[in-house]
Amino acid sequence: MTQRLDYLKESPSQTAGPYVHIGCTPNFTGIEIYGGDLGTSMKTGPVKGEEITIKGVVYDGTGTPLRDAMVEIWQPDAAGLFASANETRGQADPNFTGWGRSPGDMNTGEFTFETVKPGAVPFPDGRMQAPHITVWIVARGINLGLHTRIYFADEADANAADPILTRIEHQNRIPTLLAEKSADGSYRFDIHLQGPKETIFFDI
Amino acid sequence: MSPIKPTGGFIPRDRNWQPDALTPPYKTSIKRSPQAALLSFPTTLSEETSPVFGHNILGELDNDLILNYAKPGESAIGPRIIVHGRVLDENGRGVPNALVEFWQANAGGRYRHKKEAYQAALDPNFGGCGRTITAEDGSYEFRTIQPGPYPWPNGMNDWRPAHIHFSVFGHGFAQRLITQMYFEGDPHIKLCPIVGVLKSQEAVDALTALLDMNRTVPMDSRAYKFDMVLRGRRQTYFENRKEGL
Numbered sequence: 001m002t003q004r005l006d007y008l009k010e011s012p013s014q015t016a017g018p019y020v021h022i023g024c025t026p027n028f029t030g031i032e033i034y035g036g037d038l039g040t041s042m043k044t045g046p047v048k049g050e051e052i053t054i055k056g057v058v059y060d061g062t063g064t065p066l067r068d069a070m071v072e073i074w075q076p077d078a079a080g081l082f083a084s085a086n087e088t089r090g091q092a093d094p095n096f097t098g099w100g101r102s103p104g105d106m107n108t109g110e111f112t113f114e115t116v117k118p119g120a121v122p123f124p125d126g127r128m129q130a131p132h133i134t135v136w137i138v139a140r141g142i143n144l145g146l147h148t149r150i151y152f153a154d155e156a157d158a159n160a161a162d163p164i165l166t167r168i169e170h171q172n173r174i175p176t177l178l179a180e181k182s183a184d185g186s187y188r189f190d191i192h193l194q195g196p197k198e199t200i201f202f203d204i
Numbered sequence: 205m206s207p208i209k210p211t212g213g214f215i216p217r218d219r220n221w222q223p224d225a226l227t228p229p230y231k232t233s234i235k236r237s238p239q240a241a242l243l244s245f246p247t248t249l250s251e252e253t254s255p256v257f258g259h260n261i262l263g264e265l266d267n268d269l270i271l272n273y274a275k276p277g278e279s280a281i282g283p284r285i286i287v288h289g290r291v292l293d294e295n296g297r298g299v300p301n302a303l304v305e306f307w308q309a310n311a312g313g314r315y316r317h318k319k320e321a322y323q324a325a326l327d328p329n330f331g332g333c334g335r336t337i338t339a340e341d342g343s344y345e346f347r348t349i350q351p352g353p354y355p356w357p358n359g360m361n362d363w364r365p366a367h368i369h370f371s372v373f374g375h376g377f378a379q380r381l382i383t384q385m386y387f388e389g390d391p392h393i394k395l396c397p398i399v400g401v402l403k404s405q406e407a408v409d410a411l412t413a414l415l416d417m418n419r420t421v422p423m424d425s426r427a428y429k430f431d432m433v434l435r436g437r438r439q440t441y442f443e444n445r446k447e448g449l
């Protein structure tokens with residue numbers, strides 16, 4: 001018998017189930033506790049950079065909106081710095097948390113994030129990535145949380161040079177990762193779990 | 205101050221170990237499972253960082269589901285238990301300052317939620333959610349009542365084993381995890397289509413907490429031990445060698 005490497009296995013994931021909101025956004029479900037839900041606001045004061053709103057809906061393979069999903073986003077500030085303990089490149093905007101969590105609208109399932117346009121962050125090899133926001137989606141029926149990214153349609157030059165976007169085999173699916181400006185000035189980023197418009201999900 | 209800084213890329217997720225997206229016996233997965241191949245990349249700063257949650261966000265009763273929704277002088281009904289364990293990474297190190305959130309049905313198997321359709325009674329003193337943040341060694345604990353099994357619409361008579369849902373936030377967004385804890389000896393474990401998405405008995409065992417008589421409080425609470433493992437870093441940075449090995 002050889003030696004063993006003795007790494008532990010990651011805990012297996014299980015679905016968040018239909019009541020993830022009880023655990024992660026209890027006030028949204030009417031359970032008044034904690035003095036409010038975490039991730040409701042990404043700003044704790046005046047923030048630097050361009051303030052933006054992102055709205056979207058998570059759709060299943062039949063085109064039906066999910067109303068029991070939870071969407072979380074994580075991003076750097078306008079200068080490309082993360083409000084994280086392991087950010088070593090500088091001090092992020094102290095009034096910006098970089099993290100948002102939304103249970104979606106009770107009736108329509110639409111999620112809304114009031115945030116700032118993220119700055120660019122380098123890829124491990126030093127090249128700059130296009131501005132993007134990391135997204136994580138859990139819901140009933142999703143066995144393992146889904147990662148994707150929001151890029152911005154109005155950052156065409158940066159997108160064209162992005163180390164990840166340029167390596168995607170099916171370039172015709174890239175629009176699934178692009179937030180587009182709507183008539184009301186907000187960005188639209190719908191997520192399709194399945195079907196012809198299926199969002200590109202990341203194994204990252 | 206620890207010489208080990210929690211930075212560096214994460215070990216890839218083992219997709220042969222984690223459940224697949226499409227698991228037809230769990231019917232809801234059928235129309236909610238992506239069908240295209242996932243896009244694989246090494247983690248970048250966007251996944252290697254994550255928000256920081258300070259212990260100062262916690263209220264005194266956040267980790268006590270017996271009391272955190274109860275009227276003064278009253279408490280939730282059901283078998284009183286302590287759930288405790290550690291949050292570790294794949295390298296076996298404790299993960300400090302991890303936000304751990306949990307939610308569950310009451311002792312009768314009923315959730316406090318508008319869409320809940322099970323006729324078991326609500327407990328007016330039980331909300332069903334709590335949270336805590338791990339200590340320096342990755343340990344956590346909370347007090348609750350043992351949840352009951354409940355029926356759910358899938359097959360015509362499917363019941364969930366008793367379980368507690370967990371959401372865990374480590375130090376990198378790539379570690380983000382939601383899972384469920386089951387209780388040793390529950391006969392529903394082997395019948396449940398959601399447990400059934402797990403690919404091996406070893407994976408089921410990894411989510412099954414054992415009765416821990418060493419942590420019980422005599423004449424008060426029994427205890428269950430439940431460790432959770434988050435993804436680990438491929439390399440560890442040292443203060444005096446910032447590039448890693």
Ligand SMILES: [Fe+3]
Pocket residue numbers: 017308309364367369
């Ligand atoms: Fe449940």
